[in-house]
Amino acid sequence: MTSGLIFAFAGAALFAMGVAGVLLIDHLLRRILAFNLMGSGAFLVLVGLAQRSDAADPVPQAMVLTGIVVAVAATALALGLVRRFHGLTGKMELPVADDD
Template sequence: MSATVLATDALYAWVGVLLCGLGLFGFIIHRHLLRRLLAFNVMGSGSFLLLVGLAQDGRGIDPVPQALVLTGIVVAVASTALALVIFRRWHRVSGESTLPEDV
């Protein structure tokens, strides 16, 4: 069991696990909205890597997770761009780069 788990097959999945944790850490400790968005994107990339990495079990390329991740990337780009538009609008209205109710 452990031999298959630590094989290079699952390397992408392990990097994905790491990125998810890092992204969550950054998302919690930063208050600046841009940094939060970046951290959120790091988390998203981690989950994409996890999805693709889990499918690598030595049976060749699995196109289904790859297509799912491709869909996910486009949605992530759209949501990031929308978040940036909203941030800039918020910055124009309030002059702040953080949210007031944040601790």
């Protein structure tokens, strides 16, 4: 097993943990952290799987940089919304879904 493959498997594990976190955790801040874990896992898979030889492949690295920018923007938006939500309701958990 090459080191690249180890990174990829670690990334897949992180991604799975992140998905579980986003789905199962109610606390909004921890949910945002879980989303970031998920994103990092995907990035690790992207860089790890592409690592075929000793020389680094620049294309996935460029993609990961772009992906990090997107993740930062999404996190900022989520944090902004959560702050507002906390300010309005004083809670850190979303209410149980009510459709009507």
